[in-house]
Amino acid sequence: MRKCLNCNIKIGGHADSCPLCQNSLTGDATADNWPSPSRLRAQAFLYKLQLFLVLATIAVGISLDYLLGLNNGTHYSLVIALWLIVFEFDLSANIKRLLVISRTVSISTLHICLLLLLTGWYFGFMDIAAYMIIPILLGAALLTNLVFAMTDTTENALVYLLGNIFLVIVIYAVLMAKRIDTGLVWTICLMVSFVSLIGIIIFKGRKVSNEIRKRMNF
Numbered sequence: 001m002r003k004c005l006n007c008n009i010k011i012g013g014h015a016d017s018c019p020l021c022q023n024s025l026t027g028d029a030t031a032d033n034w035p036s037p038s039r040l041r042a043q044a045f046l047y048k049l050q051l052f053l054v055l056a057t058i059a060v061g062i063s064l065d066y067l068l069g070l071n072n073g074t075h076y077s078l079v080i081a082l083w084l085i086v087f088e089f090d091l092s093a094n095i096k097r098l099l100v101i102s103r104t105v106s107i108s109t110l111h112i113c114l115l116l117l118l119t120g121w122y123f124g125f126m127d128i129a130a131y132m133i134i135p136i137l138l139g140a141a142l143l144t145n146l147v148f149a150m151t152d153t154t155e156n157a158l159v160y161l162l163g164n165i166f167l168v169i170v171i172y173a174v175l176m177a178k179r180i181d182t183g184l185v186w187t188i189c190l191m192v193s194f195v196s197l198i199g200i201i202i203f204k205g206r207k208v209s210n211e212i213r214k215r216m217n218f
């Protein structure tokens with residue numbers, strides 16, 4: 001850390017002169033305490049660039065689709081616009097809030113599942129979306145959250161893991177109640193949920209009950 005011998009203070013980062021007396025500093029420079037303005041400017045530029053590309057894609061797609069009639073009966077441009085708008089909302093939510101990986105994984109997975117259902121319904125592959133892709137995505141998110149719940153010390157992942165397990169069990173129960181054939185992939189997803197639940201209770205038992213009590217307020 002750099003030092004000002006005149007003021008007898010230590011200064012982080014790699015400033016050349018003392019911010020108080022302008023004396024030159026001695027000692028080794030350390031890493032900066034905050035990102036440099038040029039890096040923040042670069043990030044702001046990248047954000048604007050992707051926003052521009054996304055909005056341009058939506059505008060061009062809708063123009064080709066509706067104004068020039070370049071479609072084969074399905075308005076693909078609306079589907080593309082929907083995916084991109086949800087992506088923009090998720091991105092800006094992640095920029096504004098502190099990044100929590102398990103929250104990002106859970107919320108993005110939920111949004112992608114809903115978009116897949118809508119897209120599948122519109123283009124006629126709803127069965128593949130509902131009985132193949134969505135259980136695979138939920139299972140993958142569940143395993144990701146399991147890894148974070150087992151390894152992270154801040155315990156943010158635990159509530160998302162429990163939510164994920166709960167969601168799979170509820171969906172499976174609804175399918176069963178409606179006497180819909182759940183198919184192999186959902187059954188595997190349910191097994192993964194149960195095994196994760198057993199694992200998390202055995203290895204993080206006290207924390208699981210604390211977390212549930214905290215969220216339920218009792």
Ligand SMILES: [Zn+2]
Binds near residue numbers: 008019021
């Ligand atoms: Zn000084």
